[in-house]
Amino acid sequence: QAENQAPRNEIDLTHLLPASCHDTWELVLNFMYQDRVLNGAPQQHGHRNVTGPNIVTVENAVPLFKIAHVLRIPTLAHHCVHWMLNNQDVNASFDMLSAAIKLAPGLDSIENMCIPIIARKFSQVDVDRFLSLDMSSLTQIFVGTSNQQQQKVCEVTVHYLRNVEDEDQEQVFLQLSQFIRQMRTK
Secondary structure (H helix, E strand, C coil): CHHHCCCCCCCCHHHHCCHHHHHHHHHHHHHHHHCCCCECCEEEECCEEEECCECCCCCCHHHHHHHHHHHCCHHHHHHHHHHHHHCCCHHHHHHHHHHHHHCCCCCHHHHHHHHHHHHHCHHHCCHHHHHHCCHHHHHHHHHHCCHHHHHHHHHHHHHHHHCCCHHHHHHHHHHHHHHCCCCCCC
């Protein structure tokens, strides 16, 4: 009898979604099965307004969006985008950009939202924050900074180069050399 059964069409989500999304999986299930309101906005329930818990945070906004994107859950994606648009300070933008780089592909829209914010607030950012970025994002931020920031661009570039693995140093130097205006010998 077992021979006549059709093969089951199963998808293993642990292979479909990056490991850093796995911790947010329970939130997605709660959202889908308990109809929680993710951004704390009131929702009609009979005659009274009910506000759900605000479970979108800077730590999970990008992983939740990635899950919504991969599994095609538009309402969840909408909640994440809504949260991101309301939390566009430079620190949140750094965290979201770093997460989007790690969880790529498919998150270009998040990268494109964060990069200009970081470029505008470039002077306020600690040089160590830039170490979490990839070459492409770093270059785009540098290109978007104002001319008054050239000294700091140079400082960030040199700091970034000092923290690159030895085998990658030459390639990184070649890509970033356009942003180095001066170097101190130390």
